[in-house]
Amino acid sequence: MTAWRPYRFPPLVLSAIADPSALGADLQAQAAEAFRQGMDAGYSEGYAGGEAAGRADGYQAGVETGRQAGFDAARAELLERFALSAAPLDEAVTRFEKLFDEYQLALREDVVELVGKVARQVIRCELALKPVQVLDLVEETLAALPPVDGKVEVLLNAEEYARILELAPERAARWRLVADPTLAHGECRVRTAQSEADAGCRQRLDACLARLREQLCGASAADAPAPDTASTTAADAGDEAPPAAPKKRTRKRKSDEAGDAA
Secondary structure, three states, X not given: OOOOOOOOOOOHHHXXXXXXXXXXXXXXXXXXXXXXHHHHHHHHHHHHHHHHHHHHHHHXXXXXXXXXXXXXXXXXXXXXXXXXXXXHHHHHHHHHHHHHHHHHHHXXXXXXXXXXXXXXXXXXXXXXXXXXXHHHHHHHHHHHOOOOOOOOEEEEOHHHHHHHHHHOHHHHOOOEEEEOOOOOOOOEEEEOOOOEEEOOHHHHHHHHHHHHHHHHHOHXXXXXXXXXXXXXXXXXXXXXXXXXXXXXXXXXXXXXXXXHHO
């Protein structure tokens, strides 16, 4: 009779050891698979994380860039609109400033004219009351001239000439007085053999007014055209008639002298 024994399969470890090449290939395959899976997992995780971070960063950067671009565009547009809207206002301000400057200049010119009129009135009153003061101007003019040889000739307004001869004949005798109907009140000219000078009040007053106008009005007045001397002289000649009171006293004095002579 045959004897039976149970068969025992050898362990797998022993079979793997028995075939080392198969074991190495299997380990390499497992390592490669694990590496691939790790790479895939890392790539997937990195891509997902990078996408989220990149999207967040890109979104924030886009928001900031868009906000700045929008701000710059809006600012430029507002400035352009403001410039267009402010152009008429700027023009109006410029015109107003020009008108204000012209108004101020006109006021200063009026002040100079007023000073001139007041000064002429004072001169007329002084000469009407004391016509001999014209001779003081003659003496000042002669003192400024070089030494004079010969007779001095003084041209005066006809009415002042008569009153000076009447009131101060001793002073009038120092020079040769000549009545000139073309001269206005307060005007006189000094003639010598060597020179001729204006000793009247007008040129002195004009010099003072010119200095005053230069100080008040500045360069604009200096560039302004000079006033018409002829028309000014004619107007002042008409305005500078002596007051009525001295004339009446003169006529009364003459009538009294005529009565005494009779």
